[in-house]
Amino acid sequence: MSLNPSQQMLLQSIFSTGILNGSDIFKLLKKCCQEYDVLMEDQKNVLLSYVRTINEAVAVYGLRIKKTIDEVDEKSYYCLVNTVESNFTLLSTIYTQNELDFFKKLVESIITSEKGNIGSIAAVNISDNMSKKMSKSDAEDLLDRFIDGKWIGKTKNGRVYLGCRSVIELEQYLLSMYEDNAIRCNLCKSLCTQGSSCNKCNIRIHHHCARKYFKTMTGQKCPDCKTVWNEPEDRSSQNGQHDMDVDTSSSQSSTSERKRTSSHM
Amino acid sequence: MDRITSILLVMVAMTTISVSFVSAGGGPIYSSFNTPAKNIGNKDCSCKENSVLFLKEERATKLLSTFSFNTMAAKKSVPSLNQGDQDRLISEVVRFILVMDQKKYPIKKTEINKHILKEHSKSFPIIIGEVTKRFSEVFGFQLKELENKHKGSYILINELDCDSVDSHLRWSEIEDSKRGLLMVVLSLIFMQGNEITDCELWSFLSKLGIKLDQPHEVFGDCKKLITQEWVRQCYLEMTTVPNVDPPVSQIRWGQRAFLETSKRKMLSFVSKIYGIEDLSLWTSQWADVQDSEAVNEQSAENSGPSTSSQSR
Ligand SMILES: [Zn+2]
Ligand SMILES: [Zn+2]
Numbered sequence: 001m002s003l004n005p006s007q008q009m010l011l012q013s014i015f016s017t018g019i020l021n022g023s024d025i026f027k028l029l030k031k032c033c034q035e036y037d038v039l040m041e042d043q044k045n046v047l048l049s050y051v052r053t054i055n056e057a058v059a060v061y062g063l064r065i066k067k068t069i070d071e072v073d074e075k076s077y078y079c080l081v082n083t084v085e086s087n088f089t090l091l092s093t094i095y096t097q098n099e100l101d102f103f104k105k106l107v108e109s110i111i112t113s114e115k116g117n118i119g120s121i122a123a124v125n126i127s128d129n130m131s132k133k134m135s136k137s138d139a140e141d142l143l144d145r146f147i148d149g150k151w152i153g154k155t156k157n158g159r160v161y162l163g164c165r166s167v168i169e170l171e172q173y174l175l176s177m178y179e180d181n182a183i184r185c186n187l188c189k190s191l192c193t194q195g196s197s198c199n200k201c202n203i204r205i206h207h208h209c210a211r212k213y214f215k216t217m218t219g220q221k222c223p224d225c226k227t228v229w230n231e232p233e234d235r236s237s238q239n240g241q242h243d244m245d246v247d248t249s250s251s252q253s254s255t256s257e258r259k260r261t262s263s264h265m
Numbered sequence: 266m267d268r269i270t271s272i273l274l275v276m277v278a279m280t281t282i283s284v285s286f287v288s289a290g291g292g293p294i295y296s297s298f299n300t301p302a303k304n305i306g307n308k309d310c311s312c313k314e315n316s317v318l319f320l321k322e323e324r325a326t327k328l329l330s331t332f333s334f335n336t337m338a339a340k341k342s343v344p345s346l347n348q349g350d351q352d353r354l355i356s357e358v359v360r361f362i363l364v365m366d367q368k369k370y371p372i373k374k375t376e377i378n379k380h381i382l383k384e385h386s387k388s389f390p391i392i393i394g395e396v397t398k399r400f401s402e403v404f405g406f407q408l409k410e411l412e413n414k415h416k417g418s419y420i421l422i423n424e425l426d427c428d429s430v431d432s433h434l435r436w437s438e439i440e441d442s443k444r445g446l447l448m449v450v451l452s453l454i455f456m457q458g459n460e461i462t463d464c465e466l467w468s469f470l471s472k473l474g475i476k477l478d479q480p481h482e483v484f485g486d487c488k489k490l491i492t493q494e495w496v497r498q499c500y501l502e503m504t505t506v507p508n509v510d511p512p513v514s515q516i517r518w519g520q521r522a523f524l525e526t527s528k529r530k531m532l533s534f535v536s537k538i539y540g541i542e543d544l545s546l547w548t549s550q551w552a553d554v555q556d557s558e559a560v561n562e563q564s565a566e567n568s569g570p571s572t573s574s575q576s577r
Contacts, residue, residue, distance in 0.1 A: 057403050061359050
């Protein structure tokens with residue numbers, strides 16, 4: 001099946017960047033429609049139909065545009081993801097083998113951490129454990145590139161977590177490799193690396209899923225075991241507070257955190 | 266000399282602000298990540314080295330079952346290629362080229378055979394024909410086989426004919442600035458009569474503050490960018506002049522440059538900077554534009570509509 005030039009322009013553009021946030025995709029859509037004189041009365045419907053048509057056309061090539069939500073900034077993003085396991089992925093051609101080894105170790109240390117995030121110093125120090133040498137400044141640059149590409153996220157307080165692109169692209173891999181640490185959200189059933197968890201039965205829920213879920217009921221209870229649940233109402237201030245807590249404890253002893261991370265690697 | 270240097274100064278000033286006015290046709294630039302300049306160009310794109318991130322994990326092998334079935338199926342039916350197999354191989358080749366094209370290095374037929382077609386390599390001509398059609402219908406790219414010493418290698422050229430798409434494929438300022446520098450280098454070569462020595466090029470660039478012995482704040486290692494990265498991407502071609510000491514290299518447009526842009530576009534680009542509307546005022550360059558277009562028309566007539574726009 002073929003796509004019209006306006007749809008091709010959108011596809012090329014998403015392919016070249018890999019990920020777009022919710023407002024950029026509408027700006028792009030507007031350009032694609034203007035360029036080829038496509039009427040755009042209801043932009044949400046146009047986007048929906050473009051994405052649907054493009055996905056039908058590229059499914060056979062193991063590609064799909066997927067919408068996802070970042071666990072920390074809670075904004076929506078549109079990613080081009082691989083739907084088949086393959087030796088040849090966007091990630092594997094852009095980065096060198098050594099850089100991918102670093103990424104792999106970074107992902108492991110994030111996913112096995114208690115809260116689903118680690119300090120950025122600890123992240124850079126992963127370069128100490130590489131089989132092939134990588135300098136600290138190279139590791140810093142590399143981390144920035146992963147952050148730019150939304151493979152890795154960084155909170156205001158310098159905590160490093162799995163970016164929404166990694167979550168959506170590596171979900172199956174992480175679920176099978178880290179059965180104990182990679183847990184699905186009890187509500188939306190997709191991978192949840194942070195979120196909040198039940199004190200009793202250990203299920204996990206995305207903050208954005210929890211807020212939507214609890215809004216419809218009086219009193220917050222665990223959707224699974226019905227224990228009382230404490231989901232903070234204002235997510236953004238809670239987020240800052242939460243990170244602040246973690247950050248103070250780590251900055252008090254950044255060396256010991258470094259040791260802890262390296263010994264666990 | 267001075268005249269061209271002044272063009273370049275204006276151009277560079279403009280390119281640092283924006284190069285979106287360049288209607289170069291636009292190549293697919295898959296800068297999925299904002300790659301810093303210094304990290305570009307020194308890596309081999311052979312697939313072995315870039316093997317998938319997680320394949321080494323034994324526990325992940327079960328995930329690969331979807332991908333490994335092609336070898337199994339292939340063993341059962343070596344001689345004939347049924348419709349299902351053919352469709353699957355076409356999809357895999359499209360995917361392979363899309364992914365490998367991110368670095369804009371030409372993709373070799375031998376790589377496609379080795380990694381995807383395997384025992385079906387004999388079917389390459391049929392498969393690549395269908396793949397070319399799919400690229401055009403779905404992705405808006407023309408899959409183009411290179412000529413001469415690059416025969417058997419393929420690149421993707423953007424088929425979309427619009428002004429803004431070009432800038433829409435570059436999401437980082439670094440990519441944008443590099444494109445600007447590339448236009449400067451290509452226009453310089455064209456204005457100088459399609460060929461320039463490396464010494465001439467370096468002396469031009471040094472007037473623009475681009476020094477070979479120290480990394481540029483935006484472009485990084487410029488010598489590497491020009492003589493390795495752009496040569497490998499087929500924007501430029503370099504040959505060493507024989508029996509000259511110290512060694513001298515001649516730099517010309519590469520095949521990708523001819524496919525992504527044209528001499529006419531380049532002359533319009535330079536003229537726009539000068540505020541000149543009548544392109545024929547550039548006597549020798551204008552003659553060159555007309556010659557190249559005549560050659561293009563002729564070769565298009567000779568070899569049919571599918572191969573065009575290649576000019577020497
Ligand atoms: Zn959820
Ligand atoms: Zn519970």
